[in-house]
Amino acid sequence: MTTECPVHAGFDPLSPAFLADPFAVLSSLPRNVPVFYALSIDYYVVTRYADIETVFLNPETSSAATAQLPLARLVPEAAQTLLAGGHKPQPSMVSLDPPAHARLRSPTARAFTPRRVAEMEPKIRRTVDQLLDAVDASAPFDLVSMLTFPLPATITFSFVGIPERDWAQLKQWCGHRAALAWGRPSPEEQVDHAKNMAAYRGYLRALVAKKVNAREDDFASALLEIHDENPEELTHDEIGSILYSLTFAGHETTNYLIGNVVRRLLEDPARWDLVVSNPGLIPGAVLETLRYDPSVPAWRRVTKRPVILGGVNLLEGAKLFLWLAASGRDATVFPEPEKFDMRRTNAAKTLAFGKGIHYCVGAALGKLEAQIAVEILAHRFPRLRLVNEQQLSFHPNISFRGPQALWVRAERTVGSMSEPKVNVGQS
Numbered sequence: 001m002t003t004e005c006p007v008h009a010g011f012d013p014l015s016p017a018f019l020a021d022p023f024a025v026l027s028s029l030p031r032n033v034p035v036f037y038a039l040s041i042d043y044y045v046v047t048r049y050a051d052i053e054t055v056f057l058n059p060e061t062s063s064a065a066t067a068q069l070p071l072a073r074l075v076p077e078a079a080q081t082l083l084a085g086g087h088k089p090q091p092s093m094v095s096l097d098p099p100a101h102a103r104l105r106s107p108t109a110r111a112f113t114p115r116r117v118a119e120m121e122p123k124i125r126r127t128v129d130q131l132l133d134a135v136d137a138s139a140p141f142d143l144v145s146m147l148t149f150p151l152p153a154t155i156t157f158s159f160v161g162i163p164e165r166d167w168a169q170l171k172q173w174c175g176h177r178a179a180l181a182w183g184r185p186s187p188e189e190q191v192d193h194a195k196n197m198a199a200y201r202g203y204l205r206a207l208v209a210k211k212v213n214a215r216e217d218d219f220a221s222a223l224l225e226i227h228d229e230n231p232e233e234l235t236h237d238e239i240g241s242i243l244y245s246l247t248f249a250g251h252e253t254t255n256y257l258i259g260n261v262v263r264r265l266l267e268d269p270a271r272w273d274l275v276v277s278n279p280g281l282i283p284g285a286v287l288e289t290l291r292y293d294p295s296v297p298a299w300r301r302v303t304k305r306p307v308i309l310g311g312v313n314l315l316e317g318a319k320l321f322l323w324l325a326a327s328g329r330d331a332t333v334f335p336e337p338e339k340f341d342m343r344r345t346n347a348a349k350t351l352a353f354g355k356g357i358h359y360c361v362g363a364a365l366g367k368l369e370a371q372i373a374v375e376i377l378a379h380r381f382p383r384l385r386l387v388n389e390q391q392l393s394f395h396p397n398i399s400f401r402g403p404q405a406l407w408v409r410a411e412r413t414v415g416s417m418s419e420p421k422v423n424v425g426q427s
Ligand code: HEM
Pocket: 056, 064, 067, 093, 094, 095, 105, 156, 245, 246, 249, 250, 251, 253, 254, 257, 294, 295, 296, 299, 352, 353, 354, 355, 356, 357, 358, 359, 360, 361, 362, 363, 365, 366, 367
């Protein structure tokens, strides 16, 4: 049986209440409404695991064209600035459909070898150690600025082959990109973001040109080797586009993942203590966090033909907000979904990395970074605790979520008989 789609006038994933606690909004929704129309963003919100999985697995019925479409309609000046800067309406791999998608995905997968990921392990360990060496553990410190933000930037940019002197600039450009595509910027902000994105793309084109005659053992050079085999199959422009994907996708996703893992472990000190005494639980803790509180909580698609989804009739062109965070709380897949369980046997079923042809290229790298970060943190700071009563804040966008700052202290308060649970105020 199919029904007309219910409309939710109040649902706004950019409202302060949603940004602070999306899970409270989720639990306030009627459970028997798997798909509803959200007026605030002009998207159909899909909440059930099975429906989201169906969308991911059927690129012939749903296009990825909306994956990084600016959520707010662009003012003409911003749109023109982007086009003039070589930024196409479908700017990179994650929003392309077959067969165009494979042109970029195949060489990416070839160059993103398990060997190259495994070889990053010593570099990740060294970087975590160096970052933590700089911490003054005698006072509370912000784990985001000291560790979770700089780590993935360092790893991704060195993996790709970006010279270190440009990292700070790249990080800024990534911030502009997140705000333009996944936030709700004002017209003036849009123009500023667009100028920065044009500069970002120009930089990557120049980098590819420079690397042609200055190869190193990095991902960009590996793509140039593939280009040399058959220049028609992978152009320099396409290599620039792949670098545009990687430099962004490997950064905030992983920063927020690590922040979410540490937050969820410290939220109940018993979890942290368990991980300290049994580091073998860390991979499970990372997976469980991806299910319970994913760093990419929503992803987008658009229907290519009329479909029935969650019992609802949708027309061609219906824009879909795939609520990945809600799919992790689907009790038909994950029993007792509100329980954070590091030993959950099927947490790996999480849709946090997508599924199907666009499945995250960097999933193994992102998980490795998070595991090593937590492992070393637990080893060096076995008494780590959250600073009490801090108000967490989250960047105003729909697709990347993790604490902007996470204040911790390294030592237990002297004299406390039992550790109180920390009220961080938000979920
Ligand atoms: C660790 C946290 C990460 C999360 C939660 C995450 C999540 C995602 C999601 C949801 C997608 C879209 C999947 C789809 O449309 O079906 C995606 C795609 C992608 N991710 Fe990740 N990602 C993470 C880390 C990384 C890293 C570290 C890299 C690379 C260094 C990366 C590179 C990519 C690329 C290139 C795509 C596009 C793949 C395609 O379109 O074929 N990601 N990721």
